[in-house]
Amino acid sequence: MQIHNAMETLRDLERDLKNMREYYESGITKEASWRESQLKRLRSFLLEKEEEILNALLQDLGKHHLEAFRDEVGTLIKSLNFALNNLKQWMSGKKAKLPKIALLTSAEIVAEPLGLVLIISSWNFPFGLSLEPLIGAIAAGNTAVLKPSELSPTCSAVLASGLYNYLDKKAIKVIQGGPAEAEQLLHQRWDKIFFTGSTRVGRIVMSSAVRYLTPVTLELGGKCPAVVDSLSSSFDREVAVKRIIVGKFGTCAGQACISIDYILVEKRFAPVLVELMKVWIKKMFGENPRELKTVARIVNKQHLFRLKNLVADPRVQESVVYGGSIDEDNLFIEPTIMVDPPLDSAIMSEEIFGPLLPVITLEKIEDSIKFINSRPKPLALYVFTKNQSLQRRMISETSSGSVTFNDAIVQYAADTLPFGGVGESGFGNYHGKFSFDTFSHEKTVVNRSFLTDFWFRFPPWNTHKYHLLEVAYNYDYLGLLLLVLGLKRSCKRKSF
């Protein structure tokens, strides 16, 4: 019976996708008016169902309403407004410069939609990571299937019903489910797969994309370091610490691909930094953070145990200087700081993805470059410094998806910057115009007239034609003229 059902769902899926392809081929989704109306309707969904969304995030992840609005609803509205304001400009073709020799020829680059795309998103920012790419897919004129994560089921359900009610259901579809459903989806033909998640699943996604040569964007994670220079002004220190704490514990309790994974600091400055962090954690989250409900909870038991195991290593346990309490029943882990846990421990080799913050001390802050380069390329690098030469070195001597100076997480909200990884942290990027590009094919269009043609383009070949072509290729207009008039003969090459 179960097998029968599975077959049935597969047949349904294939039929649905076929219908979506036909709908795409009808050309409706390519119209600017369709794209605009869909983006506006998506905005209405966010505005009208805001409370439902915020509650779903509270239920699945214990995200505070303000955090949920700041990182998901609010950011999405901003992105939608940006897309709506710029859509016309993005859609208009770009003229390409041509050499003068190409008389009566024009060329442009036209952005065309790819077709039917698949977006697989993640549980930690269930709305942001689902809808931010969807905005790009719609803006570029595609039909899209979204598979939200089964680990945030309330949010997935809100997305499914919301998009069904608000958007064109012939073009946008939400399919809920876990690994089995994802696998079934990955067997289908897509024109693009946009995946946010782990490197392990990223490999599976890319491998299954091979069958139809589907281009993929992989938004993965990695251990994002925050390099903290020995800041001299107490004001700067305070601001840096506030930003670090929000960038770690205030973004889904560290369960974010760009949240700070660990800190690199000079040995002599470490105690100052740690003490200041303790003070501000208390100020922000209270003496008993679990009761204030400002820090999100861990998504599920499995992840809680994973994090618990990271701290269970006695050598790591010893290094804890703040927090460390774990409430298994309520899936809550207190903001925790540790100083110099061993570098070969699991906490320093795996992505932490939770509210544990190792502080690694170095002799000199410049040593951080070597430290970063000896590990896989992170999605984000944060550097708190006013030292401009250190800033320059960080940019040119390390590699990461992005570099943010003196802040954390905010780069996610910058529409004008590409957001994406490099190396182990993924490839491809999105946000703003980059989302539009990610879901578009840049088609070259050259327009020629029948009027101008150079006889020397055509065989039979001889030396004279060769010289003409040579000067034409070098845009040597005078030479061309002289050759045509028979006033010039070069004799570099004797014969053909």
Added chain:
Amino acid sequence: MADMAAAIISERMQFNSEDASALAKELRVGFDSGKTRSYQWRASQIEALIKLTQNHEEEIVRALYSDLSKPHTEAFVHELAANLSVVLIFVLSLIMAVEEPRRVFDAEAASSLMKELRGTFASGKTRSYEWRVSQLKTFLKLLDDHEQEIVDGLLSDLSKPPLESVVYEIGMLKNSCKVVLKELKHWMKPEKAKTSITTFPSSAEIVSEPLGVVLVISAWNYPFLLSLDPVIGAIAAGNAVVLKPSEIAPATSSLMAKLLGEYMDSSCIRVVEGAVDETSALLQQKWDKIFYTGNGRIGRIVMTAAAKHLTPVVLELGGKSPVVVDSNINLQVASRRIIAGKWGCNNGQACISPDYIITTKDYAPKLVDALKTELEAFYGEHPLESKDLSRIVNSNHFARLTKLLDEDKVSGKIVYGGERNESKLRIAPTLLLDVPRNSMIMNEEIFGPLLPIITVDKLEESFDVINSGTKPLAAYLFTNNKKLKEQFVKTISAGGLVVNDTTLHLAVHTLPFGGVGESGIGAYHGKFSFDAFSHKKAVLYRSFLGDAALRYPPYTNTKLRVMKALIGGGILGIIRALFGWS
């Protein structure tokens, strides 16, 4: 004579599959002994071959006369001279390589090569503007110094007409280099990005950084261009690069290995020659980018290998690029441009050459006539003899093409050409009219000098024909009808479109060159090559000043209200939020 032929036939009949397997076994034992791998053995065999041709010249000429009625002088000139010169070049390259006898390039060799290049890349050497420029200038010098050798290599691999070699391979490469040398400084500059109110006050830029160590696997049809154009991009972007040229164009492959070894910085630019084994050894490594030009089958292998290491890929593939021909156009110009793009590009062995034509039933005869006339004007009455046409690359491809041509439902559709010469690997430019849509020739990429024409009642139907197949790398339309042009641009998805010409977009460096769907992933040429080998790193500079308290816990309802005002764009809310007056 008859007896001799009979003897040969009877001998052939006796040579059955058992014999074949015994022979193969014997040869395999010989091969496995490693005997054939040594330089000494190879050189001795080639010397023997030269001796054979010298000592038995007359016999060979006689045999050629009896088989093909070849005039003695022509036979001598074409067969022997060509063979001898090719052999000599080969021997020469072997002698040059003798200082370091070629070992098998296995996974171990690949991994030590990778380690070495990673070391160089990590030293930062390839990142500097000066290094990039000096390498590209050296490369220009290489092209200038060795033009004749390159032309000869292409002549030996493909009988490519020297003019095609100079213009489409060497010329294009020089152009690519010059564009980079002119623009590189500008490309390397971080691109300023506007910052929005949400991150105010801040400044932002996008920095192009090299990816690291990259692999370029290229194709045999434009062995120089398709190998070195991506390499130019990789160098321009500051990467260390390994090139694996195609083994199907051996002379150019070994020439590139030799010349790049001599001229370029071998601590970060390398050529690995070889076939399947070498390629698999290379693909096992973790690259920071793989740039592949070729077919979809190997493209899939490349992408599968890349998936293991999460390596981004560029796949430059092909497909059946259609040409739609409207009536009331300048037919002579159109025909010439179609011919230039088809047979004038390596005899149709190019990924963007026209694969088939679609035109209306009424117009087809006129088009066929015009094409015939121009073909004769270009290549004469005996195109098999024309020096302005490349040959088919090897006997496998020759067999593949003749199979397409000899299919029952296709062979009767030839309206021009069809001649072939198996020993010289030549096929004449061939036009086929009204081939059935379900024939092999209409379902595979042709990649050769055969051009089928299919007809429709109304030209608009041609768009449905194109869209019913996979997305091609290029699509061409000849028309004066503005509405048709617009419809073409709107409905046809392909890597690139050209109206009233063919293949031209390849030469324009301001246009991205690459496929979509089955015709590939990613694009290159000019700035796009630089981008293909760069990571666009977002860099955001924030000051410690100007912080909105509403970002930080403890969270209050007032903070939420202000934040909404901020997102909604209420100016008072923004001012209050920015300065932290919550």
